Amino acid sequence: MKTTISVIKADVGSLAGHHIVPAPLLEIAEDNLKKAAEEGVINSYKVFHAGDDLELLMVHNRGERSEEIHALAWKTFLAATEKAKELKLYGAGQDLLKTAFSGNVRGMGPGVAELEIEERGSDPIVVFAADKTSPGAFNYPLFRIFADPMNTAGLVIDAAMLDGFKFEVLDSKLNKRVVLQCPEEMYKLIGLIGTVNRYCVSRIWRVADNRVCAVTSTTKLSQLAGKYIGKDDPVAVVRAQHGLPAVGEILAPFLHTYFVEGWMRGSHWGPLMPVSLKDSRCTAFDGPPRMVALGIQVCNGRIASDKDGVPLIADLFDDPAFDFARREAVEMAIVFRRMGEFQPARLSEESMEYTTLPEILKTLKDRFKS
Ligand code: F6R
Ligand code: MG
Ligand code: MG
Numbered sequence: 001m002k003t004t005i006s007v008i009k010a011d012v013g014s015l016a017g018h019h020i021v022p023a024p025l026l027e028i029a030e031d032n033l034k035k036a037a038e039e040g041v042i043n044s045y046k047v048f049h050a051g052d053d054l055e056l057l058m059v060h061n062r063g064e065r066s067e068e069i070h071a072l073a074w075k076t077f078l079a080a081t082e083k084a085k086e087l088k089l090y091g092a093g094q095d096l097l098k099t100a101f102s103g104n105v106r107g108m109g110p111g112v113a114e115l116e117i118e119e120r121g122s123d124p125i126v127v128f129a130a131d132k133t134s135p136g137a138f139n140y141p142l143f144r145i146f147a148d149p150m151n152t153a154g155l156v157i158d159a160a161m162l163d164g165f166k167f168e169v170l171d172s173k174l175n176k177r178v179v180l181q182c183p184e185e186m187y188k189l190i191g192l193i194g195t196v197n198r199y200c201v202s203r204i205w206r207v208a209d210n211r212v213c214a215v216t217s218t219t220k221l222s223q224l225a226g227k228y229i230g231k232d233d234p235v236a237v238v239r240a241q242h243g244l245p246a247v248g249e250i251l252a253p254f255l256h257t258y259f260v261e262g263w264m265r266g267s268h269w270g271p272l273m274p275v276s277l278k279d280s281r282c283t284a285f286d287g288p289p290r291m292v293a294l295g296i297q298v299c300n301g302r303i304a305s306d307k308d309g310v311p312l313i314a315d316l317f318d319d320p321a322f323d324f325a326r327r328e329a330v331e332m333a334i335v336f337r338r339m340g341e342f343q344p345a346r347l348s349e350e351s352m353e354y355t356t357l358p359e360i361l362k363t364l365k366d367r368f369k370s
Helices: 023-038 067-086 135-147 186-193 221-225 247-255 320-337 357-362
Strands: 002-010 044-050 053-060 111-118 123-131 165-171 176-182 199-206 212-216 235-239 259-262 268-271 290-299
Touching (some): 002 067, 002 235, 023 044, 023 053, 023 067, 044 123, 044 290, 053 123, 111 212, 111 235, 123 247, 135 165, 135 199, 135 212, 135 235, 135 247, 135 259, 176 186, 186 199, 268 320
Antiparallel strands (some): 002 053, 044 053, 123 235, 123 290, 165 199, 199 212, 212 235, 259 268
């Protein structure tokens, strides 16, 4: 039996600037997905938000890139946009770049991470969703999880992982992909994905049997729209346990903060903060960039649920074990903010290409004398 986990997300308007998706929008998404579940389009779902991004987690049997599932997400984002406009919320419809749906939301603005799996005896899944950052934000933790034996003990101890993992990397500039195998090509992989503004890990398989283990969203809104219209706040779906990294190994890279592109105006390096769903709201300098992690069990094409059909969700960063990383993120945020608009606090000129800064600097063009 094949089951698909689809996470489709968009920023369609938020409360008080780019802070949170308010309840009326979440309710609209909930109503839309509930109806779709009753009609059998999806089997189960969870609506949540990562800061100002509305996140639709849907489990179904229609495969990846299903027109019905993408149409459902698009329709839901449109309905939420209507409400956002009515309430004059900020950035209403921000990520919906096209007006007409053409079968797939890829390239239309929303971010998509979809994983079709052959269900195992038990299939624990971790869904990550971040705000105020970009797809390259997953490069570092995914490398740690699937290639670094100092993070993932299973790479050393579990025979099922000894052959390693294959990483598909997207070159977002040329829109081309390459697959590299670890541990053999580990140094080359780091050489590529260390450049987080250009390359991003898009998919991972276990070498031994080609089992798909992880997928990320790779949308670059600026490249779609040709200008800066908000960051591409990414999502990822990761499978865990029984010959794959354990949930604890998947979460271990987040014991410390690390730096990601994004934060204020998508133009700064910021320390990533792992947070619970209740703290999934960016504040200081529109940040720091935050990440939530939801744990689910997939069960016969659905999310394992309680007797009333309410999906069982583990809010994985809702744990004092991540307090140190959060504290570290705040400390680093303060250090970087002290530097204002000077590099490395601000992104490189190349990364600022799609922001409004080049427009401003253009006014100086004729004033340079040799
Ligand atoms: C970053 C983000 C915010 C905005 C900032 C300015 O992804 O969404 O940091 O860039 O609040 O927003 P505008 O230009 O809409 O006033
Ligand atoms: Mg926003
Ligand atoms: Mg956002």
